[in-house]
Amino acid sequence: MKHYIPYLSLTVIYLLLFSCSKKQAAEMKPTPVPPEKPGTTVTYTNFAQALFQTKCARCHGVGRGAAAIWTFDGLASVSSNQNRIRQSVLVSKSMPLGGSLSAAELKSLQEWFDNKMPE
Numbered sequence: 001m002k003h004y005i006p007y008l009s010l011t012v013i014y015l016l017l018f019s020c021s022k023k024q025a026a027e028m029k030p031t032p033v034p035p036e037k038p039g040t041t042v043t044y045t046n047f048a049q050a051l052f053q054t055k056c057a058r059c060h061g062v063g064r065g066a067a068a069i070w071t072f073d074g075l076a077s078v079s080s081n082q083n084r085i086r087q088s089v090l091v092s093k094s095m096p097l098g099g100s101l102s103a104a105e106l107k108s109l110q111e112w113f114d115n116k117m118p119e
């Protein structure tokens, strides 16, 4: 019986993580849409903010489960962590954990970083 305990606690952690993301998924706003007009500059205001808010903040928002790893709290919190964010979202695609971004979202995010994160 003793050696089941590590597996049990892992299962509990797993369930906690996913039950909470499920509940919060219902509160999520619609998927942010990349700027429609070709030639429109992707900005924090017209795109990136909504993306981080809807795809990351339920885990990385202030007081959320993964806030200790990276806290999303406005543009400065993104720009000061841009290398880690680019790496995990655009390169390894390990984030958003348990989800994914559309091709259009990835493209706009890439553009936004490449343009030095205009506000």
Ligand code: HEC
Binding pocket: 021, 052, 055, 056, 057, 058, 059, 060, 066, 069, 070, 081, 084, 085, 088, 089, 094, 095, 096, 097, 098, 099
């Ligand atoms: C379901 C919860 C969840 C969501 C949604 C999520 N993350 Fe994470 N994130 C985590 C956890 C847990 C870790 C730490 C474990 C890991 O790296 O896999 C993490 C780690 C990270 C790290 C640190 C990686 C490193 O090696 O330094 C960054 C940066 C990050 N996430 C950014 C994001 C961004 C940007 C989004 C949205 C596009 C996002 N995350 C969405 C839970 C989440």
